[in-house]
Amino acid sequence: MTEYNDILYIVVPCYNEEAVLHETSKRLKEKMTALINDKKISDKSRVLFVDDGSKDKTWEIIEELHGSDDLFSGLKLSRNKGHQNALLAGLMTAKELADISISMDADLQDDINVVDQFVDKYHDGCDIVYGVRSSRKTDTAFKRGTAGMFYKFMRLLGVDIIDNHADYRLISKRALEALSQFKEVNLFLRGIVKQIGFKSDIVYYERSERFAGESKYPLKKMLAFAFDGITSFSVKPIRLVTVVGFLVFLISIGMIIYTIVQTCLGNTEAGWSSLMCSIWFLSGLQIMALGIVGEYIGKIYTEVKARPKYIIDKFINKE
Incomplete structure (x- = not known):
């Protein structure tokens, strides 16, 4: 052997x-x-x-x-x-x-x-x-x-x-x-x-x-660790926010065209429900987007400070 x-x-x-x-x-x-x-x-x-x-x-x-x-x-x-x-x-x-x-x-x-x-x-x-x-x-x-x-x-x-x-x-x-x-x-x-x-x-x-x-x-620590893993190795969440923002923009263009057509046809109604839903939906998207971007900015902030990852107090060893 x-x-x-x-x-x-x-x-x-x-x-x-x-x-x-x-x-x-x-x-x-x-x-x-x-x-x-x-x-x-x-x-x-x-x-x-x-x-x-x-x-x-x-x-x-x-x-x-x-x-x-x-x-x-x-x-x-x-x-x-x-x-x-x-x-x-x-x-x-x-x-x-x-x-x-x-x-x-x-x-x-x-x-x-x-x-x-x-x-x-x-x-x-x-x-x-x-x-x-x-x-x-x-x-x-x-x-x-x-x-x-x-x-x-x-x-x-x-x-x-x-x-x-x-x-x-x-x-x-x-x-x-x-x-x-x-x-x-x-x-x-x-x-x-x-x-x-x-x-x-x-x-x-x-x-x-x-x-x-x-x-x-x-659970809280595991979720935080998982999120760290995602944001440490991929910028795709930021790209996803961009894609979602573009899709919402297209939907809003469609809604504007629909509203103009309905107005021309005389089918206008008081749309408080749809208006409030739109506001809450878009606000939620914006806050989520800011949160994701903020997470990346926070990581950049901690990286550029370049503080030590750890400081050793004592080491006991017999070689």
């Missing part, structure tokens, strides 16, 4: 995850130990927990894990910056220390047993390996429906994205070097990573129920 000495860092963003960290660290240690014993990765490989400004004892637990076992490392951000920024912070840190990195959530809903397949595909020449859910049976009917609509809408807008893939993936050092060249502040990593190119593959897995704690992505 071929022996490998690649250093693997598993990057795990954490926000108020004290309820799951002990079990998560236990399972990850078992997986990492098995990979090391099978000579698939180096014994210098690590699990890197990234504390995204947690308000509970997440960081204290990470320090405790690091103190008891060199396998565990910790990265503490100065404040809460959101899942995508925390994940990027972990990946950019791992880039300097590891040959390959795997990102996953702290709740371990993603099946860690497919990590072996990730590593095997890397050894077969892949720079990026995507973890893709084989089904969404653990989701509610509402979440399944909205997720399906999101992916269909993204494809309609011409965005290159993999269905049912979140942030569970392997990415090589070379691919991370390429990722570091993407400077946008509004992060949607599952879209950005696809832009890198390089050889890639997919591993399918079954997603489990969260074994403890609460989801950090309630």
Whole structure:
């Protein structure tokens, strides 16, 4: 059997995850130990927990894990910056220390047993390996429906994205070097990573129920994240507003002609209902159009300020 000495860092963003960290660290240690014993990765490989400004004892637990076992490392951000920024912070840190990195959530809903397949595909020449859910049976009917609509809408807008893939993936050092060249502040990593190119593959897995704690992505946050994804990778919503505006203009021309004809025929009536409906309809379109344009202007505003995506407070690691 071929022996490998690649250093693997598993990057795990954490926000108020004290309820799951002990079990998560236990399972990850078992997986990492098995990979090391099978000579698939180096014994210098690590699990890197990234504390995204947690308000509970997440960081204290990470320090405790690091103190008891060199396998565990910790990265503490100065404040809460959101899942995508925390994940990027972990990946950019791992880039300097590891040959390959795997990102996953702290709740371990993603099946860690497919990590072996990730590593095997890397050894077969892949720079990026995507973890893709084989089904969404653990989701509610509402979440399944909205997720399906999101992916269909993204494809309609011409965005290159993999269905049912979140942030569970392997990415090589070379691919991370390429990722570091993407400077946008509004992060949607599952879209950005696809832009890198390089050889890639997919591993399918079954997603489990969260074994403890609460989801950090309630409906409001998921909708905001989906909207960020749409506006970060496509200008078609603005074009759609232009098309709708033109269609409304054509309809209004038709209504003007109709009104003139009816006036000439003496068929005029007091049209308060139709007038009010037209006003409300056009006003709604204008407000919606302003909202979409404003969203893009807001993104431009945050981009041109070029503020740091994250600030590292502490980093504990045993090389």
